[in-house]
Amino acid sequence: LKIVVEKPPIPVSYGPAFEGERVRKEDTFIEFGGQKTPAFEWVRMMEASEVEDEKVEIIGTDWCSRYEQGGRMPLGIIVNVAGKKMQKDFEPVIERQIHTFINEAEGLWHIGQRDINWIRISKKAKQAGISLEHLGLIIMSMTKARFRSIVDRVEVLLYVDEKDVLELREEARKEYRKRDLRLASLVDEEVEEFYSCLLCQSFAPKHVCVITPERPGLCGAFTWLDAKAAYEIEPTGGNQPVQKGELIxxxxxRYSGVDEYVKKHSGGEIETINLYSIMENPMTSCGCFECIVAVVPEANGVLIVNRGYSGMTPIGMKFSTIAGMIGGGVQTPGFMGxxxxxxTSRKFLKGDGGIKRIVWMPKELKERIKENFQKRAEEEGVPDLLQKIADETVCEDVECLIDYLSQVGHPALEMEPIIK
Ligand code: SF4
Ligand code: ZN
Known part of the structure; x- marks a missing residue:
């Protein structure tokens, strides 16, 4: 029996309690990345023979005294993993956890991912004895602990010479691009099975998230690959395979297998769901959705409001008010988390007309999805769709929204009625 302690051997406290803690600029001893120095983080699957288990190595000239001076340093993090149950598809799943692993250490802070990561070590953590090795040790030991059912060997290499980091970053970028292409090619029709998430049943007992390659979980924490990896890691956990059955x-x-699964796991409450519709038997919502989509009947479209936007929406309700109406695992046609x-998925409200139905979104949400949205808008033949979508700087009430939509010629006005 292998006993794995879920705390790395480091001189500061460790645990989820520190995850939200920020390290401000004036409290920072040293930082890496954040567009100020080149940096990246990259998890690679290797053959068992290529990985020296539990190795943490720092590679660079004079790295110790450079670290001791504080300030800024380049940093390339390469995590080599091997395991009988490891799959190439799990690389990004593990890589994304680097964020949590580092943040759970008191006085350490991490944001971003891939080649836009940013790490800070606070002065207090440094005083407590946090060294550069500890950073690698955290990643190594936590990868081993949290992914023990898929990963047998882990080594962490930290590169701190700018030349090395720049070179290896190019290699990593090639891999990121390959992954993105693979992800983009994963479509609902092509995969063998979907996955469920039942984690929110602890407070919304009838709620079932059905997670497909083109429809992630509504809290944003689970993509199809995440759910698949979670199932491999813990076969009796909250993520289970859902047989697709027949595409109805x-x-x-609408899939027969999804209907069967949802009916069974909602205690018979939900008979059928459409994965790509808000109007006809939409998926249920629990309470932790990142955004709410709501129908705006007068505009023949939908608005989307993100958690964190506290202003008014053109349907006369704020995020918090709508959230209170739709949670709890019930189907509420016209509203969905x-x-x-x-x-920006090709399957977004496909049954109701897709992204051309979107008439209003807060500015911050537009900004956040801008890049992928633009690609989708071009695919849909409306390259200026994002500009035609109103936000709070244009209007917060429905009359003004309709005026704006007709003025810019928003496509939703010409579509068939959203309410049948
Ligand atoms: Fe799982 Fe997230 Fe869905 Fe909750 S909202 S059931 S955590 S995917
Ligand atoms: Zn939830």
Whole structure:
């Protein structure tokens, strides 16, 4: 029996309690990345023979005294993993956890991912004895602990010479691009099975998230790959495979296997769901959705409001008010909780007309999804769709919204009625 302690051997406290803690500029001893020095983080699957288990190595000239001076340093983090149950697809799943692993250490702070990561070590953590090795040790030991069912060997290499970091970053970028292409090619029709998430049943007992390659969980924490990896890691956990069964309706996204699964796991409450519709038997919502989509009947479209936007929306309700109406695992046609990444999926409200239905979004949300949205808008033949979508700087009430939409010629006005 292997006993794994879920705390790395470091001289500061460790645990989820520190995850939200910020390290401000004036409290920072040293930082890496953040567009100020080149940096990246990259998890690679290797053969067992290529990985020296539990190794943490720092590679660079005079790295110790450079660290001791504080300030800024380049940093390339390479995590080599091997394991019988490891799959190439799990690389990004593990890589994303680097964020949590580092943040859970008191006085350490991490944001971003891939080649836009940013790490800070506070003066207090430094005084407590946090060294550069500890950073690698945290990643090594936590990867081993949290992913023990898929990973047998882990080594962490930290590169601190600018030349090395720049070179290896190019290699990492090639891998990131390959992954993105692979992700983009993962479509609902092509995969063998979907996955469920039942984690929110602890407070919304009838709620089932059905997670597909083109529809992530509504809290944003689970993509299809995440759910798949979670199932491999813990086969009796909250993520289970969902057999697709027969595709009953490709436009609305209705599968016989999904219906059976949802009926069983909602205690018989929900008979059927459409994965790609807000109007006809939409998926249920629990309470932790990143965004809410709501129908705006007068505009023949929908608005989307993100958690964190506290202003008014053109349907006369704020996020908090709508959230209170739709949670708890019931179907509420016309309202639905979604994850941010679902908005730019090709399957977003496909049954109701897709992204051309979006008439209003807060500015910060527009900004956040801008890049992917632009690609989708071009695919849909409306390259200026984002500009045609109103935000709070244009209007917060429905009359003004309609005026704006007709003025810019928003496509929703010409579509068939959203309420049938
Ligand atoms: Fe799981 Fe997130 Fe869905 Fe909750 S909202 S059931 S955590 S995917
Ligand atoms: Zn939830």
């Amino acid at each position: 309706d490709p436009v609305y996204g 979604v994850g941010v990444n679902y908005i």
